[in-house]
Amino acid sequence: MTMTEIAPFRLKPWFSERPWGRKSLKPWYEDTGTTELVGEAWLTGPQCVVEGGDLEGRTLADLSRELGGEFPLLVKLLFPNEKLSVQVHPDDEQAKAAGETRGKTECWYVLEAEPGAAVALGLKPGSDTEKIKAAIADGTMESLMEWVPVQVGDMLFVDAGTVHAIGPGVVLLETQQTSDVTYRLYDYGRPRELHLEQGLKVIKPKTAAGKVAPKPMEGFTRLIEQKYFIVDRFDLEEMEERQISMEGAGCLVGLQGNVWIITPGEEIELEPGKAVVIPQGTGEVIVEAEKGATFVRCVAPVSGNQ
Template identity: 30%
Template sequence: MIKMLHPLKFEPILKEMIWGGQKIPQKLNIEGKEGVKIGENFAVSGLKNDLSVVSNGALAGKNMIELIETYKADLLGSKVYEQFGTNFPLLIKYIDANDDLSIQVHPDDTLAKEKHNSFGKTEMWYVIDNEKDAALISGFSKKTDAVEFEDYHKSGRLMELMARHKTAEGDSFFIPAGKVHSIGSGNLIAEIQQTSDITYRIYDFDRRDKFGNPRELHHELAMDAMNFNDDGSGKVAYQAKNNESVEIATCQYFTTNALNVNGVVKKDYSALDSFVIMMNVGGKCAIETEKGSVDLNEMEAVLIPASIKNVSLQSESARLLEVYI
């Protein structure tokens, strides 16, 4: 017998990273291991080697592919299922940058298909919290080209070409494939991206991995992927409002809204042919639907299947990101 779809939470998929810290385990009330630096939690993932597994309700223990194979358009939405089949199209992450991430770039769909038989990687960031003087890199500091880039790189002046932006809670950046970028130390970030794990490292501050080896760089691939005409910051201007969805970013891959909940908010998704993911970036929120309820704590995410059209959100004060296709 097929069990009824309900709002889905998933087991955390914690990723040890050389630049990570302990904020993610602390926020999730998971006991951290001494000396283990956690950089990421894949909160909702369809990556084949990192499939999300349901942690709540009647479907607990089912992984993402099993869910899609069983529920198809009822889970994803008709258009999404028609386009992606059993490939869940988004990767939902939380990132703790205790140290600077590498200077990097992601390929677009065409290059990723050619080189890796993968989707490309367009993404966006939302700053949940930041330490004093925290910053990130998004885009070039001026117009440049491949010849000038190589000159800066070889002469050890690459950072002069990088556009550095100080961060504050609520800042958001849209990072299309081809834009150079890096999350700086002291930032706690929510990331929404295409389902892809393809990253080209350009520069990694001469760091070595835990075995003492220089971390792999991908210079030639990065040169092919970079958009040298992109000198924009990527920072998104928006103004969050209480109890109202406010668009932060939208593209062919996803739409993300800010939704601050103070009291009760009723959402009607009957006109939306897509699943919805709620990311909690501050506070606590109760989510009620006709097919089950769930509590959403800070740094967690819940997937609301496309077949669920009416959702009630209740909180004294919560900051949510509302994500769909």
């Protein structure tokens, strides 16, 4: 089976239980299938299952193996009800040196934000290893971090090697390399494993992390363009049909309103909070959307498709 023989398909979100998560993810999801706290909805996780069509019931990991590789982007919705741990991710070179497949560079697009919501991106100048160790030991790690206020529509780049954290009161769309390599440095006293030795090795004192200004394009808004991903937002002001190009492997994620992806012999509904994977080689898809609909396109550039 070749890539072009697989038509676009919709995935069912996989819900990840986290101690900082929420009981309810409404209005995004009516039911998570668990009574535990859920922090993440993985939209293109390897364990996500196809909904509808000839591929129904197959996992993304299963399909990716048939196509000769891993799907390059892990797209999630994050629902923090409390602060996430302070953590850092390695870059590709550091990850491979530690026996991992690849590093973890990511970005966050703010979908909801309560007044005063903030994220931490990077360390204050002069925060060396000894200061970090001391702050972790005495519970003052937050004071070493650069806290950034956020509001709906902000895009934040989280470069590998950036010490970071997410505060409560937000819903984020996260697009990242397909990797779950996370070194937890500080967790506010929660009884979870820390990875101080590994984390200190990969911290970079200065990275490209920070807010990214949106860039108006013809027919859409470019939210971010980096080596591993390009994320664009489409806002439909009237009921319309348009062609959407997909130069690399990627997906479309519904954010608001009714959207349909037209494929030969099938219409796939793109619901808010779900992803439709567009296999590499598809080229273009036809999207029909109602007035007021919003969706994003997440693509792994071919050059960064590692």
